Amino acid sequence: MSAEAGAHVLILGGTTEARGLAEALAAPGTAVRVTSSLAGRVANPVLPPGETRVGGFGGPEGLAAWISGHGVTHLVDATHPFADRMSFHAAAAAAATGVPLLALRRPAWIPVPGDDWHRVPSLADAARVLPGLGRRAFLTTGRMGLSAFAHLDSVWFLVRSVDPPAGQVPARLEVLLDRGPFALDGERELLRRHRVDVLVTKDSGGSATAPKLAAAREAGIPVLVVDRPPVPPGVPVAESVAQALAHLRP
Numbered sequence: 001m002s003a004e005a006g007a008h009v010l011i012l013g014g015t016t017e018a019r020g021l022a023e024a025l026a027a028p029g030t031a032v033r034v035t036s037s038l039a040g041r042v043a044n045p046v047l048p049p050g051e052t053r054v055g056g057f058g059g060p061e062g063l064a065a066w067i068s069g070h071g072v073t074h075l076v077d078a079t080h081p082f083a084d085r086m087s088f089h090a091a092a093a094a095a096a097t098g099v100p101l102l103a104l105r106r107p108a109w110i111p112v113p114g115d116d117w118h119r120v121p122s123l124a125d126a127a128r129v130l131p132g133l134g135r136r137a138f139l140t141t142g143r144m145g146l147s148a149f150a151h152l153d154s155v156w157f158l159v160r161s162v163d164p165p166a167g168q169v170p171a172r173l174e175v176l177l178d179r180g181p182f183a184l185d186g187e188r189e190l191l192r193r194h195r196v197d198v199l200v201t202k203d204s205g206g207s208a209t210a211p212k213l214a215a216a217r218e219a220g221i222p223v224l225v226v227d228r229p230p231v232p233p234g235v236p237v238a239e240s241v242a243q244a245l246a247h248l249r250p
Helices: 016-025 059-069 084-097 123-132 143-149 184-193 211-219 241-248
Strands: 008-012 033-038 051-054 074-077 101-104 117-120 136-140 156-161 173-177 198-202 223-226
Touching: 008 016, 016 033, 016 101, 016 241, 059 084, 074 084, 074 241, 084 101, 101 241, 117 123, 123 143, 123 198, 123 223, 143 156, 184 211, 198 211, 211 223
Parallel strands: 008 033, 008 074, 033 051, 074 101, 117 223, 136 156, 136 198, 156 173, 198 223
Antiparallel strands: none
């Protein structure tokens, strides 16, 4: 999957890793064209270097048409680990066009001694289990999935997101607008100030939001962890920007 001079790499982005890859590929002196595609769910995203586009493609057929129409030679799926629909669209488009696909996925979090983790396969399962673990939840699963918890009147929620939530949300809700990375001291204070007794998170991996896990461990707070979906079968995976570059520039 060598991205040589004249190659056009399309990065399906929105993550820290996607930006890092774009920065490396678009560095001065390189002859690789880089286009980063952002979903458009954040109002004021931090734009990566190189070319950018915002918005959906219109399903796998639309993505395949864009790839063919813009001379894309390499496709990198560096979307959020839970953007599984886009990942499967990327796999289908790569198969249709013959363009090589690489998934860039940060490693999943791993529990350490002292953690009280409860793993579930979905947001719906998290909502089912949550009332048995606590009554004041720090919900960090993203604003797009709040409807899964909207029926839980017995739980108070603190939600942190970059943009305000929309659609169905829990009745007892406080919203904190903020953008990571977050420091451990701040996470400790947040849990203490809001009297949080359970943390709910997706297994997103990475260091930007990991301090909340350490703060919960120190406070003896249970953590409800939603497992990430699998990468589409047959798609090679890089766990870091360095590994992705090794795939693209062997």
